[in-house]
Amino acid sequence: MPLEPQTKALIDAMQSAGMVLEFEKMTAPQARQAMEQMAAVTRGPGEPVARVEDRTVPGPDAPVPVRIYTPEGSGPFPVMVFYHGGGWVIGSIDSHDALCRKLTNAIGCVTVSVEYRLAPEAKFPAAAEDCYAATVWTAENAAALGADPKRLAVCGDSAGGNLAAAVPLMAKDRGKPAIAYQVLLYPCTDGSLETGSMRELAQGYFLTRAAMVWFWNHYVRDDNDRKHPYAAPIHAPDLKGLPPALVITAEYDPLRDEGEAYAARLRQAGVPVTCTRYDGTIHGFVSMADNLDKGKEAIKEVVAALKTAFGK
Numbered sequence: 001m002p003l004e005p006q007t008k009a010l011i012d013a014m015q016s017a018g019m020v021l022e023f024e025k026m027t028a029p030q031a032r033q034a035m036e037q038m039a040a041v042t043r044g045p046g047e048p049v050a051r052v053e054d055r056t057v058p059g060p061d062a063p064v065p066v067r068i069y070t071p072e073g074s075g076p077f078p079v080m081v082f083y084h085g086g087g088w089v090i091g092s093i094d095s096h097d098a099l100c101r102k103l104t105n106a107i108g109c110v111t112v113s114v115e116y117r118l119a120p121e122a123k124f125p126a127a128a129e130d131c132y133a134a135t136v137w138t139a140e141n142a143a144a145l146g147a148d149p150k151r152l153a154v155c156g157d158s159a160g161g162n163l164a165a166a167v168p169l170m171a172k173d174r175g176k177p178a179i180a181y182q183v184l185l186y187p188c189t190d191g192s193l194e195t196g197s198m199r200e201l202a203q204g205y206f207l208t209r210a211a212m213v214w215f216w217n218h219y220v221r222d223d224n225d226r227k228h229p230y231a232a233p234i235h236a237p238d239l240k241g242l243p244p245a246l247v248i249t250a251e252y253d254p255l256r257d258e259g260e261a262y263a264a265r266l267r268q269a270g271v272p273v274t275c276t277r278y279d280g281t282i283h284g285f286v287s288m289a290d291n292l293d294k295g296k297e298a299i300k301e302v303v304a305a306l307k308t309a310f311g312k
Helices: 005-016 028-042 097-107 126-140 159-174 196-200 209-219 223-227 256-268 293-309
Strands: 051-057 064-070 077-083 110-114 147-157 181-185 245-252 273-282
Touching: 005 273, 005 293, 051 126, 064 097, 064 126, 077 097, 077 126, 077 159, 097 110, 097 293, 110 126, 126 147, 126 159, 147 159, 147 293, 159 181, 181 256, 181 293, 196 209, 196 256, 245 256, 245 293, 256 273, 273 293
Parallel strands: 077 110, 077 147, 147 181, 181 245, 245 273
Antiparallel strands: 051 064, 064 110
């Protein structure tokens, strides 16, 4: 189908306002500033939640900042660890604050949003190791958070979806923590940049192939990293035993095919998977839910999947 009307209107508005960003022409600090400015315009103010706490947790090399959201009510709540998108180079717990608040309230879960180290200052595997460490900490300290470690999920969008796929692989390899569910929102899973959608949708639909080349070049140390399962989960040799997954993709997203290919590999390995393609819309649409009904629909699907996984 063609771009649905709300998505087309949003792209046209961003183009008119000069907000279609060419990250490949920027330095990393310039891109981060542009991302935060764009997020402030395209994402509405966050909902109030019962409690928000910024703190640090032990990391592999240095403390990792996290933001902990607690909903109204009495626990123990289920808990979700969230990893923000941004190509491992941009984005922050601030850029995804509104989405985390929305999910916290709608699911009724504690959300731990991770401020992992960014590339190119900290290349792979820094982001993955930070996210894994924060997830282990969350599981081990769930009771103090008013949460239930037996109902722990991971969630992320784009590069955060990549990390939300990597952490369960790391947990499987390392024997902890137990993860009940994984939500992968238009995840990056393949460093080859050669899928059909990556070629067909290389430009004109918000995320571009040139931007993905720029992100990957910043993130990895060498070509070997592009095939490491913790950087490119599609290359994991064995996906058996991973937690059930919801994979969400967008029709006009260069990452569409690699997200759907990873869902297919999970299914082939016997992992229960729901893979939903949202037609007519673009990469990042869930974070644009204030402007896009497709984003609202996807959030409802995420909420329903996690409530079911958490036993509600």
